Amino acid sequence: MDTRHMRYFVALAETLHFGQAAARMNMSQPPFSRQIAAIEKALGVRLFERNSRNVVLTTAGKHFLNDCRSVLAGFEAACRDVQLVANGAKGELRLGFTMYAAQGIVPKLVRLLSDAAPDVRLVLEERLPSDIDELLLEARLDAAVTLGNPTAPHLRTRLLARDRLRLIVHADHPLASAEKVGAQALASERLIAAPASVVPTLRSAIGAYCAAGGIVPHFALEPRLQHTIIRLVGEGLGVALIPQSLCSDLGETIVSRPLIDPPEFDVVLCAPTGSKNPAVGRLFELVKQLSF
Amino acid sequence: MDTRHMRYFVALAETLHFGQAAARMNMSQPPFSRQIAAIEKALGVRLFERNSRNVVLTTAGKHFLNDCRSVLAGFEAACRDVQLVANGAKGELRLGFTMYAAQGIVPKLVRLLSDAAPDVRLVLEERLPSDIDELLLEARLDAAVTLGNPTAPHLRTRLLARDRLRLIVHADHPLASAEKVGAQALASERLIAAPASVVPTLRSAIGAYCAAGGIVPHFALEPRLQHTIIRLVGEGLGVALIPQSLCSDLGETIVSRPLIDPPEFDVVLCAPTGSKNPAVGRLFELVKQLSF
């Protein structure tokens, strides 16, 4: 017994006519009759009551017809789905992202993927940039939206957007009324920034900006979360340089000011080179058609 | 592609070793390797990443493994179940019964069948004897517990029990205190009995009983339901002859009295001769082992 036999059986059960069923199977009647007989012999069950004029299903045959239909449907679905999975049109995609980069981009990406490949189950995980690198390396994430990082040769990377840093200060701070702010203005400020081990890209951008301005930055506080940085600035405990994309809706106690010659950085989609998940390839394909 | 190929695939996916997988399939490695290659070619999907030392599943292969397992399980279940259905160990049995006959017997029968053939879905329908005959004829019932009826040659019948009629009267009725009651005592009574068209067996038994006693019965009321007959007797509107098995729990207003030389009748299990449902045969088999 295999699926071919089931197809023969279903054909006969639906036509109740050996000749027509054989034709539907693109074969002649005699071998078809033999196959039906072989099925009944193999199962040890009479599936049809038949004489030279009539063919009818037995009770067992009726049940078997239902079962065969669902088995065949499952069989064909399996063969179809494996191709979809291979094309990245079905399966699972674990996508990491970080607050430092994701503002506005992740929703677009999710929409894009779920429109183009609705059968890909998207698992989103918000993490810190340093965690994302680690999770990608361990293959616990398939891809991630994070900050560009030149020290990542094992990653396939595609630029999604460029962003720039912007100064945020408490509304009562003297710089709150400045038109534009240069690096020198930060010389005496208590800077708040995430540690280099957590967000190396931004931290080195800030360092380079200060160095170019000839000052040595004073990092007064080093929380890990962007959210915390903003709250501390709101408490008046220091100033910070944060991505421009995060400067909307800061609340009434915080003011953001543009920097003179601001440091820029990349927001990228990245995945381990040679990722085994075909949905990753699909995602990169889709991102090609995207402009931010 | 058919189930054999799926089995090969599963074997390799589980062992990740061509030689061992081939051995599990009782064949040598070279044709096994060719079959795996043929599967991948037919699907157009690479299922294994392999070199001469390692074999691992691709992402698509992992999904396909799950799908194949469920398809194969369904396939085997279908082949197994069709045999169970043919044996009457699985399927559906629509069993009719009538109040006039069923007291105590149907529960026993249900217990018996659901113990011996738990996968037979039993559909019980309580009907009047005349309806049961019709439903059996139309194959809308597979079998029934009803009153023996000699005019049923198209039915396969098996005696389950014999029962006898017994008189019921209102507690205030003069016959309520009689030790035993003969046919003559019914000469002047208002009899309550179901019409002959509904319960021919009992009605003809009553008629024969009266004729043998030399009286002409006076049927004052002819309700169709046993339940109604008993209620009408309870209202003092007449007396009735009902199956002994129904004489327990009549309430305080009704008294039952044995008849002298009471008419007897059969309680039978019956089914259309040549019923297509194997579960019917199974039921008759089981009933053989039963004694009431």
Add this chain to the structure above:
DNA sequence: TCCATTTGATACCTCCAGAGTATCAATTCG
């Protein structure tokens, strides 16, 4: 009643898919 038609079963033949054997090539490990 008989013959034509329909329909499933049987006999016999052909051929290819799938299994076997022998062998190769690549990798690993002592």
Add this chain to the structure above:
DNA sequence: CGAATTGATACTCTGGAGGTATCAAATGGA
């Protein structure tokens, strides 16, 4: 560097699936 392991390839062979011809039984119309 050679022995061992493992998957791939080349070639052969066989069983089973399909084809053709034909039969047998049932039906229906003349």
